[in-house]
Amino acid sequence: MSFVFLLFPGLLAALLAYLVRPYRALVGWGNAALSLVALGAALALAAETVGGATPVFGPADLLRADSLSALFMVCVAFVGSLALFFSPGLGRAAPDPGRGPASDPGRGPAPDPVGGLDDEQLRRYHLFINLFIFAMLLTVSANNVGIMWIAVEATTIFSAMVIPLTLTKASVEASWKYILICSVGIALAFIGTILGYFDFVTLSGHAENALNWPVLLTAAPRLNPDVLRLAFVFILIGYGTKAGIAPMHTWLPDAHSEAPSPLSAMMSGVLLAVALYSIMRWKVVVDAALGPIFTNQLLLALGLLSLAIAAFSLVAQHNYKRMLAYSSIEHTGLMCIGLGLGPLGVFAALLHLVSHTAAKSMLFILSGEVLHRYHSTELERVSGLLKAMPRTGALFAGGMLAIIGLPPFGLSISEFALFRAGFAAGQWWLMGAVLILLTVAFIALIRHLNHMLYGAVPVGVTVGEGADGRFALLAVNIVALVVLGLTLPAPLATLLNQIVRMIAP
Numbered sequence: 001m002s003f004v005f006l007l008f009p010g011l012l013a014a015l016l017a018y019l020v021r022p023y024r025a026l027v028g029w030g031n032a033a034l035s036l037v038a039l040g041a042a043l044a045l046a047a048e049t050v051g052g053a054t055p056v057f058g059p060a061d062l063l064r065a066d067s068l069s070a071l072f073m074v075c076v077a078f079v080g081s082l083a084l085f086f087s088p089g090l091g092r093a094a095p096d097p098g099r100g101p102a103s104d105p106g107r108g109p110a111p112d113p114v115g116g117l118d119d120e121q122l123r124r125y126h127l128f129i130n131l132f133i134f135a136m137l138l139t140v141s142a143n144n145v146g147i148m149w150i151a152v153e154a155t156t157i158f159s160a161m162v163i164p165l166t167l168t169k170a171s172v173e174a175s176w177k178y179i180l181i182c183s184v185g186i187a188l189a190f191i192g193t194i195l196g197y198f199d200f201v202t203l204s205g206h207a208e209n210a211l212n213w214p215v216l217l218t219a220a221p222r223l224n225p226d227v228l229r230l231a232f233v234f235i236l237i238g239y240g241t242k243a244g245i246a247p248m249h250t251w252l253p254d255a256h257s258e259a260p261s262p263l264s265a266m267m268s269g270v271l272l273a274v275a276l277y278s279i280m281r282w283k284v285v286v287d288a289a290l291g292p293i294f295t296n297q298l299l300l301a302l303g304l305l306s307l308a309i310a311a312f313s314l315v316a317q318h319n320y321k322r323m324l325a326y327s328s329i330e331h332t333g334l335m336c337i338g339l340g341l342g343p344l345g346v347f348a349a350l351l352h353l354v355s356h357t358a359a360k361s362m363l364f365i366l367s368g369e370v371l372h373r374y375h376s377t378e379l380e381r382v383s384g385l386l387k388a389m390p391r392t393g394a395l396f397a398g399g400m401l402a403i404i405g406l407p408p409f410g411l412s413i414s415e416f417a418l419f420r421a422g423f424a425a426g427q428w429w430l431m432g433a434v435l436i437l438l439t440v441a442f443i444a445l446i447r448h449l450n451h452m453l454y455g456a457v458p459v460g461v462t463v464g465e466g467a468d469g470r471f472a473l474l475a476v477n478i479v480a481l482v483v484l485g486l487t488l489p490a491p492l493a494t495l496l497n498q499i500v501r502m503i504a505p
Contacts, residue, residue: 003057003141005041009034010134017126022119025091031126035081042073050494060209064143067498072140072277079269079361080133083262085470086365089122125165132158136274144211145193152242152278155271156182163259174254181251185241192234199227220288229294232286236298242275244329245336246306256325261368268328269361273353276335284503296340303336304433311437314444319377321367323448327403330441331356334418343504344421348414350496355410355484362477363399366392374461379448383455388463393453395474400449402481404442410484
């Protein structure tokens with residue numbers, strides 16, 4: 001029954017948003033409350049897997065929760081719930097009367113995802129944001145490679161409907177770019193999936209539940225190595241497009257920067273990770289047939305390329321939402337490098353993923369608060385944040401220091417673990433290159449953060465923040481980041497070790 005409570009709330013919330021006309025704030029709060037049900041179900045499934053169980057549900061074990069999927073279920077459900085509590089249409093006041101969003105040079109009006117939305121926009125937002133969450137949860141709970149592929153494609157369609165929530169030339173262009181590039185990518189992933197499946201059918205004949213992960217994994221040693229090499233290349237490029245891995249990353253900065261901030265929080269915090277999950281699943285199958293060297297080399301090369309492109313793009317950045325988007329590419333690159341470094345690296349990558357999810361989802365939520373007050377996404381127009389918005393500024397500073405990799409936050413520990421794994425694997429030159437690139441990103445992010453936090457508050461920007469109980473939810477993110485920087489809770493350690501034995505035995 002846990003799977004029903006995991007997936008059904010998103011569908012029910014979407015149905016509620018569709019049926020209630022005109023839109024009412026009760027719909028938004030109801031959706032947020034339903035998301036807590038999904039979060040509870042995800043935690044329950046994770047607890048079962050920590051205890052050694054592998055829950056399944058449906059005909060032919062359609063849904064399945066092992067350690068890997070359970071970790072992602074919790075991440076998706078948590079960020080989805082956080083985003084819904086900070087979504088527009090929950091009764092929050094609109095921007096100052098008569099003062100619309102300022103125009104950013106060359107990009108048209110800055111999208112304001114909080115105020116100024118009509119009933120139809122709010123209905124569309126809450127309909128598709130809940131379907132988006134449902135599709136991500138289905139991706140990580142599907143036991144069937146075909147259903148997983150369909151769910152990943154559905155995430156593109158549903159999220160693309162929300163990106164141009166405020167219709168501007170830039171947001172519409174970003175949405176279409178996202179659809180076109182990711183659809184090409186998912187088509188390539190489909191080719192890779194078909195290659196793997198037909199190779200299985202050719203060598204093993206028609207088998208019951210042939211598209212289920214356990215069946216594919218059992219048959220993997222008998223599959224044709226050359227076919228699997230080609231299949232994994234298609235799968236890595238295809239799902240890597242959705243994960244924001246360079247050079248397939250070009251859609252990401254535009255889409256993340258133009259989307260409403262709660263959607264950006266989900267896209268950066270968990271959507272990229274969900275696409276990476278699909279790659280991990282196939283890596284296990286391919287490694288069982290070929291050994292890990294082939295997949296590790298590809299992941300190391302693309303991870304380093306992603307890190308390099310992101311680091312130097314951060315130096316030249318002028319938009320704080322695009323800055324956060326390029327930071328996500330940077331951290332996806334680090335996770336890919338970790339996945340290519342054996343058991344120690346896989347552990348570091350997964351720990352990094354959890355910390356990045358907590359940090360980046362919070363930062364994008366806060367970026368929406370900054371946009372609501374400053375009416376611009378341009379870095380040069382945002383200064384004196386600690387004076388104008390003390391609470392938001394302090395949390396934003398904490399999140400930025402976390403993604404930079406400073407202690408006592410979890411990302412500092414996962415990056416240390418990543419370097420340890422690299423040196424243990426004898427990858428000295430690679431770790432040297434990673435250190436140089438992380439230094440470049442560090443300097444760029446510190447410079448941008450310093451400009452945002454200090455200096456004079458721009459004329460016309462209100463100083464001070466009123467009470468908003470929802471900000472207490474962000475304390476969970478900060479606490480998680482600090483806890484992961486100081487210790488590793490036993491249940492999480494057990495879950496990560498189980499995953500390591502699955503991915504890099």
